[in-house]
Amino acid sequence: MEQSAIVSDCNFDTPQDIPLNESVLVELFGEDPELHGILLSEFKDSCQGYHAEFSAAWDTHDAEGIKFAAHKLKSSSRTVGAEELADICNQLEKSAKAQDWPQTSLWYQQVFPAVDRVCQYIAVRE
Secondary structure, eight states: OOHHHHHHHTTOSSGGGOSOOTHHHHHHHOSOHHHHHHHHHHHHHHHHHHHHHHHHHHHTTOHHHHHHHHHHHHHHHHHHTOHHHHHHHHHHHHHHHTTOHHHHHHHHHHHHHHHHHHHHHHHHHO
């Protein structure tokens, strides 16, 4: 599917609004659209597990659990080119490590909307 068609289908206004940098997949895994699709699908499927992990840690104010979940999601996000999501997770990981609860709360509130954008894009791309 052409990038412009994906932008239109997802209601993203510009290519810059697309929440994935697919050149990361090409750089890491070569020109293999089938493999890219598999990796993105697996990433999307794993996001529900991250949601549960974050929620459990948040509900108990488990800074270590939040830091660990943020680190895992950050790494996965970078691998598929979800750079904005990875950056949010990086900040969440840092604030949880410092047990800075106001900053942790700020970054935590941004994780799920960012995950939703990435998963919406992947779903349309499939």
